[in-house]
Amino acid sequence: MAKKDSKIVPLLPLRGLLVYPSMVLHLDVGRDKSVQALEKAMMEDHNIFLSTQKEISIDEPSIEDIYSIGTLTKIKQMLKLPNGTIRVLVEGLERGEIQSFIDDEDNYAVEITTFKERTDKDVEEEALMRTMLEYFEQYIKLSKKISAETYATVSDIDEPGRMADIISSHLPLKLKEKQEILETIDVKERVNRVIAIIHNEKEVLQLEKKIGQRVKRSMERTQKEYYLREQMKAIQKELGDKEGKSGEVATLGEKIEKSGMTDHVKTIALKELERYEKVPTSSAESGVIRNYIEWLISLPWTQSTEDRLDINIAEEILDEDHYGLEKVKERVLEYLAVQQLTNSLKGPILCLAGPPGVGKTSLARSVAKALNRHFVRISLGGVRDESEIRGHRRTYVGAMPGRIIQGMKKAGTINPVFLLDEVDKLSSDYRGDPSSALLEVLDPEQNYNFSDHYIEETYDLSKVMFIATANNLSTIPGPLRDRMEIITIAGYTELEKLHIAKDHLLHKQMKDHGLKKSQLQLRDDSIQSIIRYYTREAGVRGLERQIATVCRKAARLIVKEQRKKIIITDKNIEDYLGKRQFRYGQAELEDQIGMATGLAYTTVGGDTLSIEVSLSPGKGKLILTGKLGDVMKESAQAAFSYIRSRAETLQIDENFHEKNDIHIHVPEGAVPKDGPSAGITMATALVSALTGRPVRKEVGMTGEITLRGRVLPIGGLKEKALSAHRAGLTKIIIPKDNEKDLDDIPASVRKDLTFVLVSHLDEVLKAALVGEKK
Structure with a gap:
């Protein structure tokens, strides 16, 4: 290429x-500006430089927005259109490169250098031309979008560079690829590039043709299969053959009729069955529809068991399976009595709340047995997806109904005893709030038309007896708790544990370990020792584990030493269970100054809490240790403030807080402690430390304090009383407002304890402290 002299010409940017x-x-x-550039070119030599914009959206391009390589063209014709635009006919002359950009207010102009192409060609270029022409011919045959006249025009061209340009203009290339060809000044390089592009386009067209043929064959095969399938249906109908899809549809139709669905649901099911019949078996939708129909058929719509309404037999079964738990048994028998009178009572929604191991789950199973109902249990611990309760929409792959509907299918009747285990351990995240989804299930006024996302049609849950279990009521949301009837199971007394171990746990573990009654005997005193010295719990789960340990060791001795019978007493229990793990009766051995015993309620039952106070010379700093929660810290502050305000009455130095640092400590610092019932205990320990009067060793106390010294009521009195009894305390100071809760405490515990009812801290101090005021 030889460069010609530069010249200045008007510029027309192309979009x-x-x-x-x-x-x-x-x-x-x-x-x-483009119109002005055209008019200027017409007034001069009709030459104008055309260059393409890099971005189509720019209205007033600068030199950076335009490709530097373009084409010098000659204007052949110009015509003004009625809409104000100008139609112009141009002919490309030569490639050119912009050297500088002249932008005045009226039009664009550029200084360019043009490139003159050679007309002669060597042997290699001749061969490249022929190859390019041959490829282009093959491309035209495959594409069928370019006419034969175009090929004829291209084949008459004798210059390789020009031929490459014309072929490029007919190829379906992106603008950037066309610009790259325009910018390729060297003829051989340009021809090679065009040959590569045609070859690639040719392969793409061949692949498209193959895909098209494959799709056509597939469509023909589908049509053929449809025709044959219809013929097969007709033949099966004539032969009375019930095999194949038509037979399956007929079977499903019969099941729908016999299922006992409501008329509305039956209409939906038959409509889905009609769709299923039309959809090809090979289609994915066929399986989805069939699965839905089978779920509708498998659900119990009218099937029910007849309740055992004989209250005496029901009571006998409940007593046989469980010792104690009078409140729950009483509630079930009340339900039976009303059912016998009305025969139309909605299923109650009970929530058994209490520590682990007190028999909440097994009690629900016994209720089902007593009522002669089917029993189904689902565990809600850790469930955080709302679709676990309500099911998935059928549009999702692998959609399933929720656990409630799955449980009803498993039960097979419309009136089972349905256990929702660990309802307090539901959690929520971005996938929804399962506890909110349970509101509809556990509302007697709403659950007659429960809606599952998968089933879509309403389902009646009103005849189901729902029983929920929970360890901690505080973690259950208020609206959900409001829909349930709470029955608290506080824990077992020592006497109750003894009966449970003798009548239930021992027989079960001996059976599980292959032991006969004649081979192993656990005397009452040995069981009592296990309860006192090897377990500390509200329930009996740990007790059962210890009995299982005894059975295992006994089984080993019987097998290894061929013993005929093993008798276990409190004297030899340590040979089987090792050294004692707990000290029975945690009460102090003597009266202590600055130490009071409080009673606490935890999720695993009641417990005793020692609160210690020590004084040291200082400037009145109040130090609280023992991993206390905010409520207990506030109780300590309230007790401290009350004592300061009553220092004279209590005969304490009024300036004690200016001379001493007061340290309140609750032992077991690794265990978090919180709750509104330690106020009077802290106040008693403080007064004891400040006055030097000891606190009675046999006294435990519970109650919150106000700044005026009033004692406020507390919760969990039964659990706290049981823990005090286990710890060997004999006197318990409780708020007067809790007098109504004394009836809940078992008689065997109540006879061993003295309850002091107080309404003011002065009464607490009078009952708890030893000696007269100094």
């Missing part, structure tokens, strides 16, 4: 378009 040399093209021009 989404490109012109090659030797190419004739119509353009519509509308931008003011």
Whole structure:
């Protein structure tokens, strides 16, 4: 290529378009500066430089927005259209490169250098031309979008560079690829590039043709299969053959009729069955529809068991399976009595709340047995997805109904005893709030038309007896708790544990370990020792584990030493269970100054809490240790403030807080402690430390204190009384307002304890402290 002298010509920026040399093209021009550039070119030598914009959206391009390589063209014709735009016919002359950009207010102009192409060609270029022409011919045959006249015109061209330009203009290339060809000044390189592009386009077209043929064959095969399937249906109908899909549809139709669905649900099921019949078996939707129909058929709509309404037999079964738990048994028998009178009572929604191991789950199973109902249990511990309760929409892959509907299918009747285990351990995240989804299930006024996302149609849960279990009521949301009837199971007394171990746990573990009654005997005193010295719990789960340990060791001795019978007493229990793990009766051995015993309620039952106070010379700093929660810290502050306000009455130095640092400590610092019932205990320990009067060793106390010294009521009195009894305390100070809760405490515990009812801290101090005021 030889560069010609530079020249200044008007510039016409193109949007989404490109012109090659030797190419004739119509353009519509509308931008003011572009129109001015055209008019200026017409007034001079009709030459104008065309260069493509890099971005189509720019209205007033600068030199950076335009490709530097373009085409010098000659304006052949110009026509003004009625809409104000100008249609112009241009012919490409030569490639050119912008050297500088002249932008005045009226039009664009550039200084360019043009490139003159050679007309002669060597042998290699001749061979490249022939290859390019041959490829282009093959491309035309595959594409069928380019006419034979175009090929004839291209084949008459004798210059390789020009031929490459014309072929490029007919290929479906992106503007950037066309610009790259325009910018390729060297003829051989340009021809090679065009050959590569045609070859690639040819392969793409061949692949498209193959895909098209494959799709056509597939469609023909599907049509053929449909025709054969219809023929097969007709033949099966004539032969009375019930095999194949038609037989399956007929079977499903019969099941729908016999299922006992409501008329509305039956209509939906039959409509889905009609869809199933029309959808090809090979279709994925076929399986989805069939699965839905089978779920509708498998659900119990009218099937129910007849309740055992004989109260005496029901009571006998409950007593046989469980010792104690009078409140729950009483509630179940009340339900039976009302059911016998009305025969139309909605299923109650009970929540058994209490520590682990007190028999909440097994009690629900006994209730089902007593009522002669089917029993189904689902565990809600850790469930955090709302669809676990309500099910998935059928649009999802692998959609399933929720656990409630799955449980009803498993039960097979509309009136089972349905256990929702660990309802307090539900959690929520971005997938929804399962506890809110349970509101509809556990509301007697709403659950007659429960809606599952998968089933979509309403389902009646009103005849189901729902029983929920929970360890900690405080973690159950208020609206959900409001829908349930709470029955608290506080824990077992020592006497109750003894009966449970003798009548239930021992027989069960001996059976599980292959032991006969004649081979192992656990005397009452040995069981009592296990309860006192090897377990500390509200329930009996740990007790059962210890009995299982005894059975295992006994089984080993019987097998290894061929013993005929093993008798276990409190004297030899340590040979089987090792050294004692707990000290029975935690009460102090003597009265202590600055130490009071409080009673606490935890999720695993009641417990005793020692609170210690020590004084040291200082400036009145109040130090609290023992991993206390905010409520207990506030109780300590309230007790401290009350004592300061009553220092004179209590005969304490009024300036004690200026001379001493007061340290309140609750032992077991690793265990978090919180709750509104330690106020009077802290106040008693403080007064004891400040006055030097000891606290009675046999006294435990519970109650919150106000700044005026009033004692406020507390919760969990039964659990706290049981823990005091276990610890060997004999006197318990409780708020007067809790007098109503004394009836809940078992008689065997109540006879061993003295309850002091107080309404003011002065009464607490009088009952708890030893000696007269100094």
